[in-house]
Amino acid sequence: xxxxxxxxxxxxxxxxxxxxxxxxxxxxxxxxxxxxxxxxxxxxxxxxxxxxxxxxxxxxxxxxxxxxxxxxxxxxxxxxxxxxxxxxxxxxxxxxxxxxxxxxxxxxxxxxxxxxxxxxxxxxxxxxxxxxxxxxxxxxxxxxxxxxxxxxxxxxxxxxxxxxxxxxxxxxxxxxxxxxxxxxxxxxxxxxxxxxxxxxxxxxxxxxxxxxxxxxxxxxxxxxxxxxxxxxxxxxxxxxxxxxxxxxxxxxxxxxxxxxxxxxxxxxxxxxxxxxxxxxxxxxxxxxxxxxxxxxxxxxxxxxxxxxx
Amino acid sequence: xxxxxxxxxxxxxxxxxxxxxxxxxxxxxxxxxxxxxxxxxxxxxxxxxxxxxxxxxxxxxxxxxxxxxxxxxxxxxxxxxxxxxxxxxxxxxxxxxxxxxxxxxxxxxxxxxxxxxxxxxxxxxxxxxxxxxxxxxxxxxxxxxxxxxxxxxxxxxxxxxxxxxxxxxxxxxxxxxxxxxxxxxxxxxxxxxxxxxxxxxxxxxxxxxxxxxxxxxxxxxxxxxxxxxxxxxxxxxxxxxxxxxxxxxxxxxxxxxxxxxxxxxxxxxxxxxxxxxxxxxxxxxxxx
Amino acid sequence: xxxxxxxxxxxxxxxxxxxxxxxxxxxxxxxxxxxxxxxxxxxxxxxxxxxxxxxxxxxxxxxxxxxxxxxxxxxxxxxxxxxxxxxxxxxxxxxxxxxxxxxxxxxxxxxxxxxxxxxxxxxxxxxxxxxxxxxxxxxxxxxxxxxxxxxxxxxxxxxxxxxxxxxxxxxxxxxxxxxxxxxxxxxxxxxxxxxxxxxxxxxxxxxxxxxxxxxxxxxxxxxxxxxxxxxxxxxxxxxxxxxxx
Numbered sequence: 001x002x003x004x005x006x007x008x009x010x011x012x013x014x015x016x017x018x019x020x021x022x023x024x025x026x027x028x029x030x031x032x033x034x035x036x037x038x039x040x041x042x043x044x045x046x047x048x049x050x051x052x053x054x055x056x057x058x059x060x061x062x063x064x065x066x067x068x069x070x071x072x073x074x075x076x077x078x079x080x081x082x083x084x085x086x087x088x089x090x091x092x093x094x095x096x097x098x099x100x101x102x103x104x105x106x107x108x109x110x111x112x113x114x115x116x117x118x119x120x121x122x123x124x125x126x127x128x129x130x131x132x133x134x135x136x137x138x139x140x141x142x143x144x145x146x147x148x149x150x151x152x153x154x155x156x157x158x159x160x161x162x163x164x165x166x167x168x169x170x171x172x173x174x175x176x177x178x179x180x181x182x183x184x185x186x187x188x189x190x191x192x193x194x195x196x197x198x199x200x201x202x203x204x205x206x207x208x209x210x211x212x213x214x215x216x217x218x219x220x221x222x223x224x225x226x227x228x229x230x231x232x233x234x235x236x237x238x239x240x241x242x243x244x245x246x247x248x249x250x251x252x253x254x255x256x257x258x259x260x261x262x263x264x265x266x267x268x269x270x271x272x273x274x275x276x277x278x279x280x281x282x283x284x285x286x287x288x289x290x291x292x293x294x295x296x297x298x299x300x301x302x303x304x305x306x307x308x309x
Numbered sequence: 310x311x312x313x314x315x316x317x318x319x320x321x322x323x324x325x326x327x328x329x330x331x332x333x334x335x336x337x338x339x340x341x342x343x344x345x346x347x348x349x350x351x352x353x354x355x356x357x358x359x360x361x362x363x364x365x366x367x368x369x370x371x372x373x374x375x376x377x378x379x380x381x382x383x384x385x386x387x388x389x390x391x392x393x394x395x396x397x398x399x400x401x402x403x404x405x406x407x408x409x410x411x412x413x414x415x416x417x418x419x420x421x422x423x424x425x426x427x428x429x430x431x432x433x434x435x436x437x438x439x440x441x442x443x444x445x446x447x448x449x450x451x452x453x454x455x456x457x458x459x460x461x462x463x464x465x466x467x468x469x470x471x472x473x474x475x476x477x478x479x480x481x482x483x484x485x486x487x488x489x490x491x492x493x494x495x496x497x498x499x500x501x502x503x504x505x506x507x508x509x510x511x512x513x514x515x516x517x518x519x520x521x522x523x524x525x526x527x528x529x530x531x532x533x534x535x536x537x538x539x540x541x542x543x544x545x546x547x548x549x550x551x552x553x554x555x556x557x558x559x560x561x562x563x564x565x566x567x568x569x570x571x572x573x574x575x576x577x578x579x580x581x582x583x584x585x586x587x588x589x590x591x592x593x594x595x596x597x
Numbered sequence: 598x599x600x601x602x603x604x605x606x607x608x609x610x611x612x613x614x615x616x617x618x619x620x621x622x623x624x625x626x627x628x629x630x631x632x633x634x635x636x637x638x639x640x641x642x643x644x645x646x647x648x649x650x651x652x653x654x655x656x657x658x659x660x661x662x663x664x665x666x667x668x669x670x671x672x673x674x675x676x677x678x679x680x681x682x683x684x685x686x687x688x689x690x691x692x693x694x695x696x697x698x699x700x701x702x703x704x705x706x707x708x709x710x711x712x713x714x715x716x717x718x719x720x721x722x723x724x725x726x727x728x729x730x731x732x733x734x735x736x737x738x739x740x741x742x743x744x745x746x747x748x749x750x751x752x753x754x755x756x757x758x759x760x761x762x763x764x765x766x767x768x769x770x771x772x773x774x775x776x777x778x779x780x781x782x783x784x785x786x787x788x789x790x791x792x793x794x795x796x797x798x799x800x801x802x803x804x805x806x807x808x809x810x811x812x813x814x815x816x817x818x819x820x821x822x823x824x825x826x827x828x829x830x831x832x833x834x835x836x837x838x839x840x841x842x
Contacts, residue, residue: 102581102584102585108404109403110584113539117532117573120573121574124570125571127570132568175705175706178706181692181694182691184653185689187672187673188653188673188677189674189707189752190706190710192674241408271423274422275415277412278413278418279412279415279416280412281408281411282413282416285408286391289405
């Protein structure tokens, strides 16, 4: 329940403040990398908020992201950018709620399968609509500097960490830990398991959509394949699992090394990215089932056992 | 009417593919997300033998089945069995299996891209028209359908009338009780998984005679196979066949009448309806 | 005893599994503050009945009411919220949490929902009641079998349930533990709790239950004061008949 204390909050605030100062210290290329890292931090942390305690693996990140990108793309003709971000969040939450109501009453397998094809299916539907209406892609007319994107993402990350921290200390967070341990016991203890799962799932849904909306100007030109990159969902899962979902700071520990590694690999072996992604999945399942967090906790336990009590 | 028959022909071949997954998920309890890649690999094999040596896919199948069987058996024993042993609960095994087979699917796609390149491949095989009930159909679809019927029929007989087959069904329904009755659960699980993989590869070879494939289309077939298996009820053979036929007809209908680009969306719609109203599938048992 | 109001009421409760009728037209009442024994040979439908009451299974026919409100149509989590709590035949503790957190689960989401300091104080009180207050921060894997049962009991009690269903709670205990277990349940009875006790251990039934309902093959074959019921020839025949088979 109270897995973190107020000193942890202070540390978090300091780290976020430092992160925000980054663009003034490093060069342009580093800022571009930092934007990617920040984006994946936001996506992976919000992903882990749901998939961590419940063990329901969501592959829907790309679908929500695309939803947000398209909300921004289409909405820019009618609404200011700053309104579109929270609006995308609402759409993402609603879509997540609907998916959740349909699939979260059932076992995790149905959920994974459903989310697996969600991005692909949404992409097909949008392609169809585009072909039918004759509209090809959407041109985004506004533009921001990289540092602006970075700060938007850091801001969103701060919000997510706060939300994650609050949930961890709330009834909902406790309920989800219980559900993750033993769903039958959870039900017999009086927890409305389906509702809890659906409510929690709306968070990564909303966040991914907002991130997609934020990133829309960075792409400049929106079309289905760009907005709904299938790789996105898989990368988010790998990074979150690599870092470990047992702690709030787990995913970011996976995001940073993986993002850098990915940059290097896509530059050196552009044709082998799929293969390497697969090997990463296998490596994580076999070598680091609980991520770096799990490894760290195991080492800490062994050290304190070694010291004797 | 033409839609109905074309749909049935398509559905029959889908049934074969879904049977492969049914064996793997229903009997071995492994949700194999790399299933589609095994299908594509089967298709590649058929393509290669046809273009290189003019060998009919129907003959390639006889070589393909044992090879695929062996490969899948290896995969189960080397990669998946450690997970089965390690898992503390069924839920955890499912998650581990999903992530692992997911990783495997990427590895497989990567390997196929490296070996065959990213181009689409298709070939002309038995592209002769056939007159049937006042409409013209392609012979290759018909042949694929008949082959699928034969294989599905053989599987059905095996599962329901042979000792090994019935034991395999037993481990799907009640793995702990099966162990008590003396059934070698680990060995049969490996057998079921390997058989499922072989069936899928054969299905891939058959499908490649009339559909265009490429290294990345595996995931769509995985999705369709999953939808069919769940719709029919996990572990149930009749259910899989009925669901596959339904999907085949629905897809053909959507492709002809609405738009060929919406076939996956149509399958999804069907999936959602099943999840909402009958999650145990048409023939499945309700989970208490 | 008869002027105590009825807390739990089964009318025609039936459960069918395909062709098998596990519980057949079961009628009985549980009065407030009483400890009712639900006994019968193996396969008589006792556990299935508990599952029907707690909502783990849905009735095929008939109704089950709690304080005159029908609960048989509700899902398990709502039945727990209304005030029915149960233990499981195989103890299920939450593996990643301490003893304290396990009991907290019942305090936060049970019939009487508490949070924060109030909940924590109540959890400690329950742990004292079952004798585990010194092991509040232990992990389930470190506990003896009877201690895990105590944790589960604390978890179901902490929500102040209206009815407590104990599903063979005393099974698998050695003689010393059995005595401790029986005196713990006796303490609960003296505190005024309403309990339905499914048991095979006859000593426990005799010393804890004033009234019993006897089931055989899904049907109620006897109901009444414990001594009378245990001397009922039909009841004896049901148990002995099972031995013959």
